[in-house]
Amino acid sequence: MLSSVGYYETQTLFKIICENKINATNVKDIGLFTRADFSSVDIFFLESVMYEINLTYFDWKLIVNKIKNECKKEIVFLIIDTTLEGLSFNIEELLNACTFIRNIFIIEVRSLLKLSQQGLEYTNMGIVNCYIQTDRQAVMDKFSNILAKYRTTVGASISFRSAMLVNYPGFSSDISYEKKVMKNNSDFALSLAARRGEAIDKIMHPALVSAKGNAPFIFVLFKSKSKEYCLKVVQYLSEKLTSAGLRPEIGDSFGFRNCRFKFVDYISDDSTRTYILRIAVGKIRANKYYQILDAHGEISTNL
Secondary structure (H helix, E strand, O other): OEEEOOOHHHHHHHHHHHHOOOOOEEOOOHHHHHHOOOOOOOEEEEEOEOOOOOOOEOOOHHHHHHHHHHOOOOOEEEEEEOOOOHHHOOHHHHHHHOOOOOOEEEEEEEEOOOHHHOOOOOOOOEEEEEEOOHHHHHHHHHHHHHHHHHHHHHOOOOOHHHHHHHOOOOOOOOHHHHHHHHHHHHHHHHHHHHHOOOOEEEEEOHHHOOOOOOOOOEEEEEOOOOHHHHHHHHHHHHHHHHHOOOOOOEOOOOOOOOOEEEEEEEEOOOOOEEEEEEEEOOOOOOHHHHHHHHHHHHOOOOO
């Protein structure tokens, strides 16, 4: 298995897989990933936007033709985690590009916990969409049976309550809500990059490197990288919002109607700690959006 993922839980899963003598290699550098030898790979697993400090956008077009030309096995699995893009990920475009690749089995996996529930996290769920050529239905049936046995064995089936919660019309299927959240975050990142103050070292969001890049939040790295400085930034933003008669929303989740922010303790693969600010812009673009944006142009390196 060849993967390009940043999400901690997924990397931990791959470590467990390796313990069972399955060869799994995770390559975060997209250039190295696309130059790898695909001929011996059975499973490709990637995140359309990598959940790591740079929020790297992975253009699947870079590998589809290579899979077609180099992968001659009977079945090759292409698994894409679209959690950070949600419903804005264009699955139809991917399927059309793979129309004439007979041996490809496409699996889209996506968490429904945050963005698909407008940040409220009522129930912990995910979704798996599977696609294969119509004349290979037997493979799909076998895979479906394996998943059904797994759900029964480990008790992973969803409860009726959970199913009803995500069946709410505003959750899971409201693409207009998710697209608005994505656009607001992209616009915020582009505006922040154009007016960033002296204290900001780097701004991370897929829209800064690709017009197609989406993510429901932005990472901001400051020149002063201490935990104390990040806490002062959060305090400064909170005070600015309060003075404008607005309530600061501080928390981990994303996909809400309003903007929220929090500093994040990011631990890289080499155990290096980096303190960064995560801004999750919501669906509503109002005074709070602009107050937070303006504040970043005023933040000093000497808070």
